[in-house]
Amino acid sequence: MLRQLMQTSDPASQPFVISGSGTLGWDFVAANLAERGDDALVLHTGYFADSFADCFQTYGVNATQLKAPIGDRPQLPEVEAALKEKQYKLITVTHVDTSTGVLSEVKSLSELVHRVSPETLIVVDGVCSVGSEDIQFDNWGVDVVLTASQKAIGCPAGLCIMMYSGRAIESFKNRKSSPASYFASIKNWLPIMQNYEAKKASYFATPSPQLIHALHTSLTQILARPLTERFAIHRETSQRIKSTISSYGLKQLAAKPENQANGMTAIYLPDGMKAPEILPKLLKKGVIFAGGLHKEIAAKYVRFGHMGVSVVDPSRKDVEKALNALKEGLGEAGYQVQS
Amino acid sequence: MLRQLMQTSDPASQPFVISGSGTLGWDFVAANLAERGDDALVLHTGYFADSFADCFQTYGVNATQLKAPIGDRPQLPEVEAALKEKQYKLITVTHVDTSTGVLSEVKSLSELVHRVSPETLIVVDGVCSVGSEDIQFDNWGVDVVLTASQKAIGCPAGLCIMMYSGRAIESFKNRKSSPASYFASIKNWLPIMQNYEAKKASYFATPSPQLIHALHTSLTQILARPLTERFAIHRETSQRIKSTISSYGLKQLAAKPENQANGMTAIYLPDGMKAPEILPKLLKKGVIFAGGLHKEIAAKYVRFGHMGVSVVDPSRKDVEKALNALKEGLGEAGYQVQS
Numbered sequence: 001m002l003r004q005l006m007q008t009s010d011p012a013s014q015p016f017v018i019s020g021s022g023t024l025g026w027d028f029v030a031a032n033l034a035e036r037g038d039d040a041l042v043l044h045t046g047y048f049a050d051s052f053a054d055c056f057q058t059y060g061v062n063a064t065q066l067k068a069p070i071g072d073r074p075q076l077p078e079v080e081a082a083l084k085e086k087q088y089k090l091i092t093v094t095h096v097d098t099s100t101g102v103l104s105e106v107k108s109l110s111e112l113v114h115r116v117s118p119e120t121l122i123v124v125d126g127v128c129s130v131g132s133e134d135i136q137f138d139n140w141g142v143d144v145v146l147t148a149s150q151k152a153i154g155c156p157a158g159l160c161i162m163m164y165s166g167r168a169i170e171s172f173k174n175r176k177s178s179p180a181s182y183f184a185s186i187k188n189w190l191p192i193m194q195n196y197e198a199k200k201a202s203y204f205a206t207p208s209p210q211l212i213h214a215l216h217t218s219l220t221q222i223l224a225r226p227l228t229e230r231f232a233i234h235r236e237t238s239q240r241i242k243s244t245i246s247s248y249g250l251k252q253l254a255a256k257p258e259n260q261a262n263g264m265t266a267i268y269l270p271d272g273m274k275a276p277e278i279l280p281k282l283l284k285k286g287v288i289f290a291g292g293l294h295k296e297i298a299a300k301y302v303r304f305g306h307m308g309v310s311v312v313d314p315s316r317k318d319v320e321k322a323l324n325a326l327k328e329g330l331g332e333a334g335y336q337v338q339s
Numbered sequence: 340m341l342r343q344l345m346q347t348s349d350p351a352s353q354p355f356v357i358s359g360s361g362t363l364g365w366d367f368v369a370a371n372l373a374e375r376g377d378d379a380l381v382l383h384t385g386y387f388a389d390s391f392a393d394c395f396q397t398y399g400v401n402a403t404q405l406k407a408p409i410g411d412r413p414q415l416p417e418v419e420a421a422l423k424e425k426q427y428k429l430i431t432v433t434h435v436d437t438s439t440g441v442l443s444e445v446k447s448l449s450e451l452v453h454r455v456s457p458e459t460l461i462v463v464d465g466v467c468s469v470g471s472e473d474i475q476f477d478n479w480g481v482d483v484v485l486t487a488s489q490k491a492i493g494c495p496a497g498l499c500i501m502m503y504s505g506r507a508i509e510s511f512k513n514r515k516s517s518p519a520s521y522f523a524s525i526k527n528w529l530p531i532m533q534n535y536e537a538k539k540a541s542y543f544a545t546p547s548p549q550l551i552h553a554l555h556t557s558l559t560q561i562l563a564r565p566l567t568e569r570f571a572i573h574r575e576t577s578q579r580i581k582s583t584i585s586s587y588g589l590k591q592l593a594a595k596p597e598n599q600a601n602g603m604t605a606i607y608l609p610d611g612m613k614a615p616e617i618l619p620k621l622l623k624k625g626v627i628f629a630g631g632l633h634k635e636i637a638a639k640y641v642r643f644g645h646m647g648v649s650v651v652d653p654s655r656k657d658v659e660k661a662l663n664a665l666k667e668g669l670g671e672a673g674y675q676v677q678s
Binding site for chain 1: 358360361362363365366369370393394397398487489497518519521522523524542543544546547548549550630
């Protein structure tokens with residue numbers, strides 16, 4: 001079912017489901033698809049690129065970050081120029097950076113990489129996108145999508161979920177040194193995942209049956225309706241939210257419409273208002289917004305997640321409740337929404 | 340509460356609870372407490388020492404295994420001789436090896452290490468022992484106990500649980516190179532764990548609230564009664580099981596009484612009978628025994644877990660049910676128990 005969610009029918013594509021979190025997925029990439037001294041190009045759209053780069057450095061992989069101003073993403077011509085400068089073993093992109101709400105253009109990026117630097121593996125950090133954004137693993141030609149259970153998949157946290165292309169697995173098999181991690185080792189997990197799919201018992205480390213059962217339930221629910229419908233409703237809901245936020249006189253971190261994620265919105269608070277002044281007010285109304293994560297401006301903005309069941313099941317009215325709470329909360333904190 | 344379970348009141352002791360499994364705990368030890376080129380002495384009582392040694396090698400740490408025949412453990416004089424040969428950065432011991440049911444003598448081992456090689460850190464793999472065997476972290480002077488949520492703690496699988504001594508944390512802080520793993524990095528997790536205990540929000544990777552809530556419930560239940568009582572009932576139940584098994588004419592892998600774990604029993608099947616001939620019969624009776632794990636003799640034995648709620652709550656009658664099912668199952672597979 002993960003194959004369906006990622007839209008891959010290539011039998012060489014290999015899913016992995018491991019106890020851990022999305023962060024563990026970075027270790028898998030850095031310790032298995034790159035070797036000490038290799039170069040990785042990390043596209044920066046917020047907090048998570050800095051951390052992914054740290055992860056590469058831990059394993060002796062040189063991470064070059066291509067940065068963009070807060071709320072923006074590196075542009076394709078810059079990526080092209082960078083790819084021509086050096087032979088990168090892999091390029092990573094945060095599909096949706098949950099610290100800024102910036103959406104990356106994975107499809108055209110992947111086309112660019114295949115054209116300019118066809119040996120480079122394309123790694124998509126989909127922690128905040130799988131389940132709320134369209135990902136066409138085969139059609140777009142990406143090599144890794146890594147994610148976690150708790151976001152748009154809508155399952156309890158505790159699972160690291162990944163899809164590797166046949167090309168990525170080949171690249172792993174051709175590495176000269178052994179994997180740089182033990183728990184996050186494709187060598188240790190690949191036979192286990194293959195045995196699981198073949199319904200054979202196999203042991204490397206204890207999995208979490210409860211979480212895997214929950215994942216099965218979530219995926220069954222998601223796949224009961226066409227994915228195109230799921231992504232469309234996320235897009236429509238997101239647009240409604242973004243235009244309402246804008247009608248409140250508030251700005252988003254991701255200023256350009258083409259940069260805006262469909263499963264979340266990062267919203268600048270009115271001038272002078274800080275996140276701790278409003279978040280507890282929203283909590284009292286039964287609505288949880290998240291604080292800022294981007295170090296430079298953390299207190300100046302809040303984050304609104306609108307993905308999964310809150311969006312797909314309109315009878316819950318979660319989105320309307322959150323928008324109204326935000327309006328009231330702003331008022332209580334001294335900012336009157338014009339309307 | 341973890342501090343209570345491990346019997347440590349030293350404020351320098353540092354607990355860690357991370358999404359993952361017991362295996363991840365090995366990565367934590369190998370990537371944080373040792374550096375490339377260091378030596379580790381791995382006491383071998385079954386399958387798990389081989390894997391822990393592999394884990395050390397992954398991080399460039401030289402693992403020397405001290406082996407014992409199947410069902411036995413390395414003896415203290417051998418350990419003493421090994422410790423005198425070389426300066427080991429750490430020594431590891433599997434408290435209960437779930438592949439053989441062998442119990443290690445952690446207390447006297449720790450005394451020996453402190454006497455002979457006081458700089459060596461003492462690492463206890465307690466995956467199959469925490470919650471069913473007495474562990475006196477402070478009194479015995481151990482440096483790390485690592486475990487997982489799903490065994491005698493009785494919580495769903497998916498958490499790696501560890502306790503580090505102040506000495507282990509100091510040793511980590513004094514290392515020359517940076518940690519060799521990103522996800523399994525004490526540098527990344529230590530501030531998070533300290534902030535959690537101080538009730539401050541903090542982020543490195545997403546934890547699993549459901550599993551942590553389940554852990555809280557399990558620990559509350561365990562600590563509602565004195566630990567001494569808990570360990571005594573595990574010991575008594577284990578002795579009753581072992582003498583019944585013996586009255587069936589069956590032998591244990593752990594032949595010597597002082598080597599026998601109190602939370603599980605690894606049982607040799609009658610000559611010529613293989614595990615796949617009996618396990619499905621037991622399953623039909625609603626009882627799950629596990630197959631063998633020790634590569635050399637896997638089909639020749641089965642494993643019986645008797646830990647946690649099955650033992651502590653006698654009204655469940657789990658143990659009697661399992662013993663009766665085993666007797667009947669042996670009969671159906673062609674071995675008549677004399678009685």
